Amino acid sequence: MELMEIIRGRRSIRRFQTKEVPQEAIDQILEAIRWAPSWTNCQCWEVILVRDPDIKKALQETLPKGNPAAKAMIEAPVLLVICGKLKSSGYYKGEESTKFGDWYMYDLGLATQNACLMAHALGLGTVIVGLLDHDRAAHILGVPEGYEVVTILPLGYPAQEAKAPKRREISEFTHEERF
Numbered sequence: 001m002e003l004m005e006i007i008r009g010r011r012s013i014r015r016f017q018t019k020e021v022p023q024e025a026i027d028q029i030l031e032a033i034r035w036a037p038s039w040t041n042c043q044c045w046e047v048i049l050v051r052d053p054d055i056k057k058a059l060q061e062t063l064p065k066g067n068p069a070a071k072a073m074i075e076a077p078v079l080l081v082i083c084g085k086l087k088s089s090g091y092y093k094g095e096e097s098t099k100f101g102d103w104y105m106y107d108l109g110l111a112t113q114n115a116c117l118m119a120h121a122l123g124l125g126t127v128i129v130g131l132l133d134h135d136r137a138a139h140i141l142g143v144p145e146g147y148e149v150v151t152i153l154p155l156g157y158p159a160q161e162a163k164a165p166k167r168r169e170i171s172e173f174t175h176e177e178r179f
Contacts, residue, residue, distance in 0.1 A: 009120060028118055029080070047083070082115075125155070
């Protein structure tokens with residue numbers, strides 16, 4: 001697939017087949033995360049792979065009622081839990097260096113996008129789950145102090161095809177010289 005085709009074709013997948021994800025595919029997705037850009041190359045991400053049904057169920061229970069990704073947390077053969085190291089990205093000599101403080105959310109967004117695009121290129125689906133009780137999820141997974149659970153990516157073979165949502169035209173968000 002061409003890169004633009006991959007970008008245009010990626011969708012949030014919330015229903016998965018029971019087919020297992022090969023380790024080679026997981027390794028390629030982790031390699032895509034590995035090569036994501038980050039502030040001063042700090043690579044502030046940690047990834048927890050979850051296949052255990054009991055842990056997946058416990059993580060599902062951290063989602064609020066009505067979260068459309070709830071079934072995906074159980075159906076997906078693998079969950080990739082993306083965690084961020086605090087006070088690393090956006091810091092210089094231990095001090096915040098940007099107006100926006102800790103930059104780890106930005107870096108994890110880049111890493112997450114790489115993972116989602118690679119998964120799609122491999123014929124797999126993901127959905128970015130960010131509406132959850134992050135502290136409870138961190139406790140379930142034994143995430144140490146100084147790190148945060150940021151997002152969970154259910155990963156597997158899509159059970160159905162998702163349609164593209166309407167997108168704004170380029171002219172609607174592009175400005176020349178001034179806003």
